[in-house]
Amino acid sequence: MKILVTGGAGFIGSHLCAKLLDLGHVVYCLDNLCTGSVENLEDMRDNPRFRFILADATAPITLEVDAVAHLASPASPVDYQRMPVQTMLVNSLGTYQSLEVARKNSARYLLASTSEVYGDPLKVPQDEDYPGNVNPVGPRACYDESKRFAEALTATYRRLYGLETVILRIFNTYGPRMRREDGRVVPNFIQQALAGIPLTVYGDGTQTRSFCYVDDLVEGICLALESEKAVGQVINLGNDREMTVLELARLVKEMLDSPSDITFLPLPEDDPRRRKPDLTRAREILGWEPVTGLEEGLRRTMEWFRG
């Protein structure tokens, strides 16, 4: 297949491009490099089936493709609050432009949505039928609400044009190629522990997250791109081992045998209390299962940050 990956130079996008090339596909990687980087593409640059397009996903583009995976968007709270309007535009106008590419080609369309559409969820674990609990005017709204709009637009293209769409709600993902200044909890804790400076736990650290290793996630995305059963579906992808942020801090410290203290800083506004995916649908429809244990995934990520 010929596949357009928007946000292909980013953390998840670059892992996806590499995997799609491995599977024998032709990959058009589109990115404006606002959070992505060409270094992430180094191993692919010379592959004749790979093409990098330096462009903003909000601009119209003409391409012949069999599938579109729309991943372009800042995804870390630090990034999207630094670029709130850009984030809202790539998830609205960028979703429209990439849907149009898919519609004109009768191509499969995959939207990389997020667990953030559940907001601060009142239901645990979160299944795909849970409509969420989102503050539409809070500091996270630029991301949450624009991703919700992206889902609504994608669902509308499915109804209106019969487009083959798949909406994936991606939960917390970590691994090599996360930026050092990304601001998310895994890169922060690993770098702090390596430097011997205090690990910054926000709030009292009792809030929970469930962390998925990037290779597992990318495997799920590839299955969703090819599966007939996935068409028209909304599917959670992530890992369902839930833990508190404080437990994660202790684990990272222990694994790196770090002398760092743990310091407690104010909890950011609207920080979700609990997050854990219900993966029943991913298991049933995609036959997918996250297989990398947290310790193993962290070990590989720590190696990368050391390098």
Ligand code: UDP
């Ligand atoms: N967090 C933290 N210390 C950090 C960075 C994040 O305690 O240095 C917390 C944050 O408040 C949240 C969780 O870790 O409760 C996950 O945050 P992250 O930014 O990784 O992603 P989110 O799940 O909030 O999108």
